[in-house]
Amino acid sequence: MLLTFEKMGAWRWGLGLICALVALFLLLPIVFIIALSFGDSRWLIFPPPGWTLRWYEELFADPRWIESALTSAKIGLIVTVFSVALGLLASIGLVRGRFKGKAVLRTFFLTPMVLPVVILAVALYALFLRIGLSGTLVGFVIAHVVIALPFSIIAISGALETFDPAIEDAAVVCGASPWEARLRVTLPAISHGLFSAAIFSFLISWDEVVIAIFMASPTLQTLPVRIWGTLRQDLTPVIAAASTLLVALTILLMLAAALLRKGKKA
Amino acid sequence: MSSTFALARPRMRKGTGMILPALVLLLAFFVVPVALLLSRSVTEPELGLQNYRELLASGTYAKIFFNTFLVAGLVTLITALLAFPVAWALVIMPRLLAGLLFAIVLLSMWTNLLARTYAWMVLLQQTGLINRTLMQFGLTSEPIPLVNNLTGVTIGMVYIMLPFMVLPIYGVIRKIDPAILQAAALCGATRLQALGRVLLPLAVPGIASGALMVFVMSLGYFVTPALLGGTSNMMLAEMIAQQVQSLVNWGLGGAAAFILLVVTLSLYALQLRLIGEPKGTA
Amino acid sequence: MTAPYLHFQAVRKTYGDVVAADRVDLEVPKGEFMTFLGPSGSGKSTTLYILAGFQEPTSGDIQLGGRSILPVPSHKRNIGMVFQRYTLFPHLSVRENVAFPLRVRRQSQAEITQKVGRALELVRLQEFEERMPAQLSGGQQQRVALARALVYDPPVLLMDEPLSALDKKLREEIQLEIRRIHQETGVTILYVTHDQEEALRLSDRIAVFNAGRIEQVGSGQHLYDQPATRFVADFIGDSAFLSAEIESVQGGQAAMRFPDGTRLGAVPLHGAGAPGQKAELLLRPERIGLSETGSGETAALEVTITDVTFLGSSTDVRAETAWGEGLFVRLPFSDPLSQSVRRGQRLWVSWEANGAHLFAA
Incomplete structure (x- = not known):
């Protein structure tokens, strides 16, 4: 019954825990750069002491x-x-x-x-x-x-x-x-x-x-x-800002692809 | 090109016309340059096998080969251990949860490679989040060197390769009829026995396919080792780039490339033989 | 009947508002071949899955040998099952598939070899031991599945439409095998099917499921002769229904009238009927006759022949009543009319009044 979620008993929790940890592992870097890109610490301290758009300004100024x-x-x-x-x-x-x-x-x-x-x-x-x-x-x-x-x-x-x-x-x-x-x-x-x-x-x-x-x-x-x-x-937060924009682009493309698939099915 | 491919399909017998542009491109800019590079391994600085002799004799290069295979092996093993439960959960979890997990896997896979690697560089550094968390919980008194060494490379590579392991295993488990596991339970198998004797063996094709793909990709990976690894723990791809770019030693670089190419293509041939063509998973 | 061996007690299963099984009560004695017959979605499979432990009932209990099996997980219920789909372990040979239940029970190799041999002998597949499931035909796979389900001597064997994926000829062949195996092993069998012919051919008793409930339980003969409800009458055997109106009721029998005014007296009545109420009269095509005159029969009705189909051993005759309802009559080859009946002819159908059944609407 290992392919029937409802019948897995305590194993559900084991599997769920592993998945939660892996999801955390997969999300950590992405969430982390997004947070850093808005943080005002040049030394990339996390969680950032304050919030700023400075890195985006620097990015677009260059x-x-x-x-x-x-x-x-x-x-x-x-x-x-x-x-x-x-x-x-x-x-x-x-x-x-x-x-x-x-x-x-x-x-x-x-x-x-x-x-x-x-x-x-x-x-x-x-x-x-x-x-x-x-x-x-x-x-x-x-x-x-x-x-x-x-x-x-x-x-x-x-x-x-x-x-x-x-x-x-x-x-x-x-x-x-x-x-x-x-x-x-x-x-x-x-x-x-x-x-x-x-x-x-x-x-x-x-x-x-x-x-x-x-x-x-x-x-x-x-x-x-x-x-x-x-x-x-160096590891300047400007890269974090650039990376965040790239992540946003990825999410947009994924959403577009998902919508397109949905439209195709309908 | 004016022949139709509809009603005149029999005339396509010689219809290589369609293929020609792609073929020419690949011959001119794939086969020729790679062949030229490989030929330089036996012609520079002079005709002979001295480059291969040097590669195989020197301890420095032996260590590079060892590192490369060690990291590729470790990455394959760890991703397989993590990916199996994830792929399994993706098949059986309630739709919404599975969809969410799938989106996370895909997001991590599609996010810009350098963005991901940058994040790990920052996370893993001496004063990074990981080390500070470990110290806060008293798990270590001093920062552990997690970056500029093989540990960092392994962590970063596991992150990048995980989706390539999850997808093929997911594809295989999804096709297993749940009734087979029900049958196993009625036959008296405990969950552990059903896992070991039925589910895992049935998932082996997916695991093998993912493992081969991850191992091959890891062997020739350049970006992550270059950014997260240290100069004293170089891997093969990085060494090839360095020989060519910094040391302008085309002979030795070509020889190393040749070895990497032979290993890669042999494993690819093995995969084609065992499992068939890889699916589009980029 | 001795104390029930397998006892379903008011088993009920709901999914939200949908009732999959509703108050299923059933007693199955040891060694019986019991078939659950019904259309898809009638609750027969749900009841079987609850017994197998794949689903939990919303309420009710199932007892086996006097003890509730609900707290016991599937793998400890010791129940054998053959599924509708092919569920042999594709990575194991025929022998290892049959050995699987014994291996997970940690039996000795000697015991395993002996029991596997016996089980494969039972399904007559000894020479296929080394084959992989993919190298077997569908019928062979289901026979191996049967051997795998019987190898550990389960007290109950469940079969969930095991032959539905096979073609008719093969299906009949394996039905004979299953009967033989039931006789040889004496195992209690619960068999699920939507095919009435299969149910009649195999079972000691049949439980007819409809809309989550058991409508009637009994031998095939009993269900055919004495259907308790219109649904059972319709599902078992061929049937035609004619509309009627009840005129009077007395001791389980009723006097009735057809729409054209033809009257019949003393027809067995099923369900609560009152004078003036609408009802339907069941006519079995093989239990009614055709004649050129309606005189002398207890019940007869004039009809117009609309179609004649010659079927070898019998001739099916379609006819229409004066008020436009259809019925059909199966004439045996020996009936002289079967040779001469023609479309458009006006003839009389006749039957014995107590051989028909009236179902109150």
């Missing part, structure tokens, strides 16, 4: 923070477009195509996901130094598309696999041109896959640190690089 956030957003959006487009094409080929070595190719497409990022970062760093892409926007985008593509392919091909191509044939039989059928039947049917591919791709680029550290130049820095650089100098 144009370099804004600039790096904009850079991150720009790179993230471009990466999203390419990752979803390439992912869609590759997924169609992988799901519907019939050719030898399809399974091997699929595994190959997913490899960047398992390879330690540091290897790719170092390898691309060397290559980009040679071909002059180091420290450029193009370099950033290429590198991030490489690591975002597997997630895009998983999300889109997952959606495509559950969509019966016979429905598309049915649309054509009903009189739609093949392209019309794709646009009006297939694309809407896999839109949730495209959407999660887009979210994954953006977040991967937005949060990516390792490649960014190698790729960045003094004039082109993403937000993670900026945080990384500051972190290595």
